[in-house]
Amino acid sequence: MRLSTKAQYAVRAMVSLALLYEEGKPVSIKDIAKKEDLSLNYLEQLFAMLRRNQIVKSVRGPGGGYVLARDACDIRVDEIIDSVEETLVPVSCMEKNGECGCFEKCVTRNIWQGLGERIRNFLASITLEELIQEARKKMTTHEKLSVGKA
Amino acid sequence: MRLSTKAQYAVRAMVSLALLYEEGKPVSIKDIAKKEDLSLNYLEQLFAMLRRNQIVKSVRGPGGGYVLARDACDIRVDEIIDSVEETLVPVSCMEKNGECGCFEKCVTRNIWQGLGERIRNFLASITLEELIQEARKKMTTHEKLSVGKA
DNA sequence: ATCATACCTGAGTATTTTTGTCAATTATTC
DNA sequence: GAATAATTGACAAAAATACTCAGGTATGAT
Ligand code: FES
Ligand code: FES
Numbered sequence: 001m002r003l004s005t006k007a008q009y010a011v012r013a014m015v016s017l018a019l020l021y022e023e024g025k026p027v028s029i030k031d032i033a034k035k036e037d038l039s040l041n042y043l044e045q046l047f048a049m050l051r052r053n054q055i056v057k058s059v060r061g062p063g064g065g066y067v068l069a070r071d072a073c074d075i076r077v078d079e080i081i082d083s084v085e086e087t088l089v090p091v092s093c094m095e096k097n098g099e100c101g102c103f104e105k106c107v108t109r110n111i112w113q114g115l116g117e118r119i120r121n122f123l124a125s126i127t128l129e130e131l132i133q134e135a136r137k138k139m140t141t142h143e144k145l146s147v148g149k150a
Numbered sequence: 151m152r153l154s155t156k157a158q159y160a161v162r163a164m165v166s167l168a169l170l171y172e173e174g175k176p177v178s179i180k181d182i183a184k185k186e187d188l189s190l191n192y193l194e195q196l197f198a199m200l201r202r203n204q205i206v207k208s209v210r211g212p213g214g215g216y217v218l219a220r221d222a223c224d225i226r227v228d229e230i231i232d233s234v235e236e237t238l239v240p241v242s243c244m245e246k247n248g249e250c251g252c253f254e255k256c257v258t259r260n261i262w263q264g265l266g267e268r269i270r271n272f273l274a275s276i277t278l279e280e281l282i283q284e285a286r287k288k289m290t291t292h293e294k295l296s297v298g299k300a
Numbered sequence: 301a302t303c304a305t306a307c308c309t310g311a312g313t314a315t316t317t318t319t320g321t322c323a324a325t326t327a328t329t330c
Numbered sequence: 331g332a333a334t335a336a337t338t339g340a341c342a343a344a345a346a347t348a349c350t351c352a353g354g355t356a357t358g359a360t
Contacts, residue, residue: 001153001269003240003262004347008250011258028306037251042349048308061357062305077261090153100158101187107285108161111227111276112153118268119151126261135257154318178335192320198337211328212334 007086010046011131012036014080017056018072018132026058026065046084053083073129078120080128088123089116157236160196161281162186164230167206168222168282176208176215196234203233222282228273238273239266 016035020027029047033040047066050056055075056066068075078088091112092098100106166185170177179197183190197216200206205225206216218225228238241262242248250256 001151001157001236001238001240002242003151003265005251006348008241008258008262011261012252015257026306030306037253039349041351044306044308045349051307058307059357060305060307060355061359063358064306064356066307086151088151090151091158092152101155102162103187105285105288107165107281107288108158110284111161111273111281112158115153115269115272118272119265122265122268123261131257131261134260135255138255138257156319176335180335189320191322194336194338195320201336208336209328210326210334210336211330213329214327214335216336 001090003081004084004086006046006084007081009036009038009043010050010080010084011077013038013043013046014050014055014075014128015131015135017066018068018128019135021067026063026067028065031065049085050080050083053079055080055083068128071129072132073127075128076124077126077128077131078123081123088119090119091116151240153231154234154236156196156234157231159186159188159193160200160230160234161227163188163193163196164200164205164225164278165281165285167216168218168278169285171217176213176217178215181215199235200230200233203229205230205233218278221279223277223279225278226274227276227278227281228270230278231273238269240269 013032013036016032017027020031020035029043030040032038033043036043047056047058051058051066051069054069057069058064058066081088087095089095089112091100091109093100093102093106093109094113094116100109102108163182163186166182167177170181170185179193180190182188183193186193197206197208201208201216201219204219207219208214208216231238237245239245239262241250241259243250243252243256243259244263244266250259252258
């Protein structure tokens with residue numbers, strides 16, 4: 001029941017993107033890679049997927065980069081995770097063409113179904129906007145502390 | 151976010167064990183393997199772990215097998231999954247000696263923490279007893295249907 | 301135009317985790 | 331003591347994950 005690092009990266013990267021963004025200026029993937037210390041090439045893949053799923057928009061050429069495709073308050077965490085192809089259902093039989101080994105009347109499927117729904121609902125209840133707010137809050141507290149020290 | 155088949159097997163096997171059990175007679179792992187169509191050797195490993203975690207008790211020798219270590223209503227699903235070493239926390243930093251790649255103030259950890267708690271709480275809210283009840287219910291309906299056909 | 305920038309693509313590899321097998325042993329009953 | 335069934339630890343196959351690489355293409359600035 002571990003979230004793939006891919007999904008973790010995607011969420012972190014989205015927060016970074018939102019934080020680095022300044023009106024009108026796309027954020028280059030290189031900056032995000034630097035900030036989050038992730039492989040540039042790998043991040044490119046993730047953003048390609050995020051783009052295909054209309055989470056971000058790309059701007060090519062010099063000065064280009066990525067921009068949120070929608071308002072941050074309209075981007076849910078579960079959407080981000082879906083985009084990078086991380087499944088949120090705990091067993092394969094709950095997906096198209098998927099099957100578990102259990103034949104006959106499966107006794108456990110109900111549990112996994114319930115579990116999957118909780119996971120989905122929880123992650124769908126959180127928006128990128130909320131993450132950004134939290135990040136900003138942490139940053140300012142941190143800055144205050146630094147100032148206090150100096 | 152998929153549950154390992156190991157964990158799925160463990161839960162299914164526990165239900166099987168409880169269903170096959172008749173007063174005083176331990177259930178051999180071979181019977182469970184047959185019923186669930188799982189590898190005998192692999193199941194052995196799982197039951198070794200379940201035994202170490204006091205979920206089942208073993209009886210050696212001919213006529214031996216496994217027995218629930220406690221009342222079915224006192225065995226929670228999350229305990230079964232814990233026993234076979236499937237983690238229920240979504241990111242590694244939430245475990246002893248575990249670390250994610252994220253340094254500084256991590257913005258996303260709160261989400262994963264919340265997610266982990268939901269997963270844990272949900273699986274802890276279900277007991278083996280409930281699964282057995284459900285299984286029996288399904289069996290009787292199924293038998294009724296068979297009788298109806300004949 | 302051409303050059304630097306930065307996105308875009310798909311194939312390929314390396315690593316880790318998961319899943320499962322095997323052989324040999326120990327305890328118990330008949 | 332022979333058959334049964336759990337017990338152990340090492341090993342191997344397979345799958346999923348994580349990452350790299352080598353090219354491309356669009357765009358803006360000089
Ligand atoms: S059929 Fe998928 S869990 Fe049983
Ligand atoms: S430190 Fe574990 S998620 Fe950020």
